[in-house]
Amino acid sequence: MTTYAALLRGINVGGSRKLPMAELRTLLTGLGHTAVRTHLQSGQAVFTTDRGDEESLGAELSRALEERFGFPVDVIVRDHTYLKAVAEDCPFPAAELEARQLHVTYFSAPVAPDRYAAIDRAAHLPEEFRLGDRCLYLYAPDGVGRSKLAEALSRRPVVKGLIATSRNWNTVVKLVELTAAQA
Template sequence: MATKAYAALLRGINVGGSRKVPMARLRPLIEGLGHGDVRTYLQSGNATFTSGHGDEESLAAELSAAIEKEFGFAVDVIVRDHAYLASVVDACPFPADSLEGRQLHVTYFSGPVAPERFASVDPAEFTPEDFRLGPRELYLYAPDGLGRSKLGAVLSRPALNRGLIATSRNWNTVVKLAEMTGA
């Protein structure tokens, strides 16, 4: 199997003083699984690496199990390859070049997302906020940022995301991870 570049997106770590996963400990953990070129980005659970074995799902499961063993708590992990990450950047339905990174977010899902899942959410009720679905991602335009987004709060409800792992990143991080896996 040829070596491919991936990003691992860890959900819900290093927030509010709990579930600490120091990036300085995450890098050697990933290397110990046999992966190369390991780098981390920010403290919010983003790592890139290369691997010649496995697929996105098996790599995510492997990393999640290793984190639980090392740190003593379960962490949901989504792994995506460079081609997918670049396609998310290229397919952005909003004018990313004219927005601040904090105004645009992508929620990555562990599997495909049918439009019916979000049919009960009427974007017109949240104007100027808006969202669009991709195959395994959701783009959110929140002009006042995610922390103040009423639409973001509705879209993150557990009922809408049932059966899937979902984790969000701001546009700056989305672009950076695509760049890091493409180098």
């Protein structure tokens, strides 16, 4: 059995695209997954399964969510080993920062650095970003809500063709813990 986290994009935000976590747990159990748990209301679920891979599991869950709730939901599924590596490979001093200052954007596929070539990094200082393995680390000292760099990073030409979903550092660490507890 492998333990995975499913990261749902854009649900339960601002009162739209409502997706109750109890129903997400029921749906995942109905798909044959075990040890299903959710974290927060923003779309994280942890489960174990002995079939499929990250891509096929994400596609299966996305289809099931659209059938059940009537709207499309992008889903990225990652296993414990990957989530742990993302946390360990953080290029910023996570232990010295507030969780609101550090975010990880998970991508559905590897991202070439040239996608970000047009972003003037110096113009956004002290905010910074670094690419990782199918992820991007964002340091935003005043939080992501006020971040001009976060806005630039999320523009359509930059993320076109990818599923991208971001989590703050507290959630990144919690997902490592939750998937480790079941691994």
